[in-house]
Amino acid sequence: MNEAVLDGIIVLAMEQAVALPFATRHLADLGAEVIRVQSHKRREGGLGQIDLTRNKRQLAIDFAAPGGPEAFLRVAAKADIVAHNYTPRVVRRFGIDYERVKAVNPSVIYLSLTGFGTSGPWGERPLFGPGSEAVSGHNLLIGDPDGWPGRPGTIVYADATCGLNAVFAILAALDHRDRTGEGQHIDISLYETQVAQLGTVLAERQLGAEPSRCANHEANYVLHGVFECIGPDRHVAVAVTADQAPAAAAALGLPELTDTTFAAAVRGQSALDIAARLQAFGVPATAVADASDIATDDHLWARRYFALVARQLPGYEGTFPHMGPAWGGGPAVPGKESHSVGSDSAEILRDVAGYSEKEVRALFEAETVGELTPIAGSRPSESSEIRVERGELSRVEPNFGRWKDAAARAGRAE
């Protein structure tokens, strides 16, 4: 169970896309007051946003309008952490770079999250998460040796990795500030955090390894990979060292353990059962989990992994499980639905930045600040059935509400 360790900490984040919102949502999960800044003149939304904006307050500023940058700086002066994930050029143009913020808040912890970092020959280049996977070397290591390069299975892989590194950097900076009073500028990038995730490979390469796409091969194991079981797109994953081979063979009653005998033994069997039988003999194995397995996993529910978020948005009324902090234990604060864009603007400008009611009204009238009405999450325009037919979805489960049974078994029914 996490504690609200960041209670009283103010985070001001001019954020977009995934990486920084993912990081600041973790700070909100730890009790920080996170103020999300975005323009009220541009829509950004979708169901996924709930994982990126829950428990945040919303300030909408048009930085091109008169008084926009000043409003940001007046809130920044009161913040413990100021963060953005725009290119260095944009941040300089708005006048909210580290030097400007430090001038009004000397002990500020300021975080720039960019594609390549704020300096160097590529420093001004934009880069999205998936591109950073390609340029950092990940993609040439994923997939079949005869196929094209692969990608990590989610569009947010690099964003989430970078975001989690950003959480670490911010917590370390808070710890440092607690002990010394000193702030700092954290300059973190998608590219560099993805390269760091390949640190072991860089070292191994220089010691003679030859990294390549090798499907599910692993030289340290005698049996390693995924094997077809019963059901649509259903596999068991197994990793057996030479020492464990007799145990794996015994678990399945095989005279000899090879890829062929193993594949034959598990074909037509339940992946969950095979994994449990192998685990009973101490052999590392699991069903290859899909979203349905995760949402109904008694283990994850027992560990209080999920954040339960209460929602009122039309079409989404109810309490739903969402990803908790990456380190587990669930959020320290109750999950509340995102506020709509800019809906806390007046309150923040008045209570945090110290603007008078009259000044706040003037900023609204000049459309420097504003508010957007909430919208429902965007959904693919085509039916689930067509998407199944095209192989985009594995299937659609009619009884998907059964995650509630798993929640109830763990004593977390709402």
Add this chain to the structure above:
Amino acid sequence: MTPRPRALDVSAGVGAAYASKLLAEAGWDVVKHEPPGGDPLRARGSRWGGGEGGAFSFVNQGKRGVSLDEPSLRRLAGAADAVLGDFSPAGLAEAGLPADAYQTLMPRFVVTSLSGFGLVGPKAGWASTELIVQAASGLLFLTGEWDQPPMQLPPYQGALTGGVAAACATLAAMLVARRDNTVRRTDVSMVEAMAMHTFGQQSAFVYFGEVPRREARIKGGLRMVPASDRFVYCAPGAVATMRMDGIAVLLDEPELADERFQTAESRMANYDQFVELFVPPFRRKSAQEWFEEAEKMHMTFALVQSIDDLFACPQLDARQLLREVTGPRGETLRVPGRTYRLEGGPTPVVRPAPARPGIDNDDVLAHWLGGR
């Protein structure tokens, strides 16, 4: 100057060792304990064969090394702010730790465990490896081509990501434990850390019952295509807004500007035609040429770099991400240091991974147990 916070690393693998490496990069004084025979990671080779000890050298840089009997280890833990380890049953044996280490080591503020499935819950005793972590997290199911079985990610992604999560948990616990002087014990699971990547797929299921699968072709065009010399990553913009009219100009293939190819859905519906138009033109020029031309048109292409390319990358060079450390047999290795740059803040101590178990015993015992 205030003393550096201290971490005792009792790891036996990549995960907890990486967590304490991150703390070392954040200015902590980190000491790594090993059994007399050494951390088994010292001998571990790569997924491809060869490269023995590379992973050890990367995740244990910046630490001093000790090898102690149990009473001395317990005293050293008492002088640490945090203890981090791979406290699964297998990890305990490999690290030469007593069975009750997670519960009984008493540092000042926090004990952090990193394991595959965590220390409590119905699967707490489950054996795990990197592949098992990726598979149980929901990520393996989504990785690979739509018409192939699930494919593993690059090495140690679960252990490293779990390591970053464990480092976060350590700091969060430390911030609060310092206020009330009560030790926290945190139980971090690599499976849970990796599951963070699948939040979008989770929502699709709990709201609509949809089970997303390997999606390589869904967003048609958002992928790597062979140029004349090598692959180039050719997404002309952010996914949600990706249109093909710009790329039609770049590739001089006007038909790509057709409405049929302007959304992810319509590209899927016309996938074969799309691929026939989209892929062949890339053969005309090199990856570098396409990259530069796309940049002029404000499209975010990317170079598809290899590991060898990273050693020659001008951006990494300018940013000094890679630093030189000594490898397991005295080699000079260039490996990533701190994953971000700092202006202000602490300066990390740069040193290679301990050359052998216990190499700094005298030094560390005098420093940590001789009083602050």
